[in-house]
Amino acid sequence: MTDRAQADERYALLRWFTQVSAVGAGGLCTRCVRTDQFTAASVVEWGSEGWSEVASAGDRLPDDLLAATVSRAVEMGDVTARHHGGVGVAAVPLPGLGRLALVLGTDQPSGFDTAARSFLRELGDAAAAVLSRDGQSPVPSGGPAAGDGAGTGASLPESATQRADTGTDDRHRKLRALQTTAESLLRAQSESEIARVAVETARTVLDCPVTGIWLYDDETDRLEPAAVTDEGRELLGEPVSFERGESLAWKAFESGDIGQYDDVGEVEGAYNPSTPIRSELDVPIGRYGVLTTATTRVAEFTAVDLDLLRILASNTEAVLDRAAREHETERYREMVEAASDPIWAVDTAGTLTEVNQRFVDLSGYRRSELVGADTSLAFSGALAQQIQVRMRTLQDEAADSTTFQESFRIGGGEQREYRVNVSSLYEAEAFAGAVFVAHDVTELRRHEQLLSVFNRVLRHNLRNQLSIVLGNVDDLTEHDDGSVVTAATAASKAARNLLTLSEKTRRFGAVTDPDGVEVTGMDVTAEVRQAVAHAREQFPGATIETSLPEVAWARSHGLLGVAVEELVENAIEHNDRDPEVSVSVGDAPDDGTVELRVADNGPGLPEMERRVIEQGLETPLMHASRLGLWMVRWTASTSGGETAIEENDPRGTVFVLRLPRANPPADE
Secondary structure, X not given: OOHHHHHHHHHHHHHHHXXXXXXXXXXXXXXXXXXXXXXXXXXXXXXXXXXXXXXXXXXXXXXHHHHHHXXXXXXXXXXXXXXXXXXXXXXXXXXXXXXXXXXXXXOOOOOOOHHHHHHHHHHHHHHHHHHHHHHOOOOOOOOOOOOOOOOEEOOOOHHHHHHHHOOOHHHHHHHHHHHHHHHHHHHOOOXXXXXXXXXXXXXXXXXXXXXXXXXXXXXOOEEEEEEEOXXXXXXXXXXXOEEOOOOHHHHHHHHOXXXXXXXXXXXXXXXXXXXXXXXXXXXXXXXXXXXXXEEOOOOOOOHHHHHHHHHHHHHHHHHHHHHHHHHHHHHHHHHHHHOOOOEEEEEXXXXXXXXXXXXXXXXXXXXXXXXXXXXXXXXXXXXXXXXXXXXXXXXXXXXXXXXXXXEEOOOOOOOEEEEEEEEEEEEOOEEEEEEEEEEEOHHHHHHHHHHHHHHHHHHXXXXXXXXXXXXXXXXXXXXXOHHHHHHHHHHHHHHHHHHHHHHHHHHHHHHHOOOOOOEEEEEHHHHHHHHHHHHHHHOOOOEEEEEOOOOOEEEXXXXXXXXXXXXXXXXXXXXXXOOEEEEEEEEOXXXXXXXXXXXEOOOOOOHHHHHHHHHOOOOOOOOHHHHHHHHHHHHHHHOOOEEEEEEOOOOOEEEEEEEEEOOOOOOO
């Protein structure tokens, strides 16, 4: 089960506990095991001779494990959990009901983690409220007797009933009132409204007139006042924000533990040491904030007050959780509706379950006609079939997403080419369908095709025509007229430069082609050795030194060797003195990359060209001779790496290429 689904189910269970009446212990146990949270549930009483079962449902828990867990929980007065032999057991004391406990079982491998125990405390409070309501016994009269098997429920033992009833009339009254006001909390929508209802509940129901709620603001890193009673304002003035660590309220929020103080004036860490407040209770509201109530009298709050405020805080947290989920869902829905791409969701039966406005506009149908219809209404038979195939692939491979590109029309719209991202949908950890987001790439694809044609034609014609030019110009270099030889030599150099540019353009196209050479693990050292060997043959007058490890594996585009050749060639060709080039490879210590450095002793890279390459911008000032450096930058980008340009000491430039580190092949 996903965290989201688990949270939803826990919230639903808590809400059910706050709404039911007169269902008894058996009904509570049965409701618990109907969820995916628990495999077993029991209400038991712990006595001097061990434990006795009041009601149970679901699987039978091992007696020894149950006894040890319940004994510890009753002794500690808090949730206790144990895990043995693949079975997890948790015992939850029921406040105000003597030595009664709710025992729950799970077959989850992790048993009951910290988050689950926090939820169980809330569940115990809610269960105690149900069983104490109106002073009733846990089951309606005439219910089945204990020991009849799963789903049984019996009356509380007489001793427990007496303890629950004696001296708790006020608690019962307040619990019933909390039950009534729970609906007001559930109807509240915003955080401020939820806080206001909770504070008013504390004032009118729990007789806590000086009460406030502070909610955490992650932008300011402070607890900000969300709601304070009028009595609180009259006593303390306008509420203030609490900075990290500067108040008792912050201490409770940060630790997650309730703070109970009989005399605040004697407590270190109070926000205002001269405050008229004496007794104070600070009850955390999970990750949201803290509920604080106070009086001007010493030692005013009882254990009953603490229990009731903890229940109120738990209810408030549950409602804030719901509001946060609804806000997130609404924000997501607004984003989907505003998207310029058509988006739709399909269930496992091939039914459209959601569509956004762009999809509606393209289809020509009304939203009411689309939602609930088969995909064949909006797509051709071939595409509807492809949708089912993609969903089956996601389900069979337990994959989160996949992508495909296809030309199709939505409803009666225009035939367009789309790149479609498909993401899995799950409900209760079971595959439930998929969401499709289609990005229109029609114009992009047309431009790519045109560029590809232009590129092939231009390079083919350029090579052929320049070959003819060079053949004739080279003949002229042997002419008797010196001026003709000079002109022919210049023309020959220009033609050869154009041929070189054509070849670099071909290489550049291979790097930028998304369907070209793939990114894979490569030994950077081997690629550098090969590139340097080629450069030494091409430029015998240059000094090229290397500092290389035996191997250095990184993820890179397949044309890494060509990129290294370009770096070395650039360092030599644009030098204004005898070229000295240093090539080194090593692991960057902090960021998990392999670093290639090519340093020269040239005049340095002009500032304009440096900015063009570093920022990835194309301008008319970009020299064609620097196309090789662009290819290096693109190699880094397509490999998930980066480039940098540094000053060399005492002169020159250092071009740095960083690539993600990779593991060597298994046979290395």
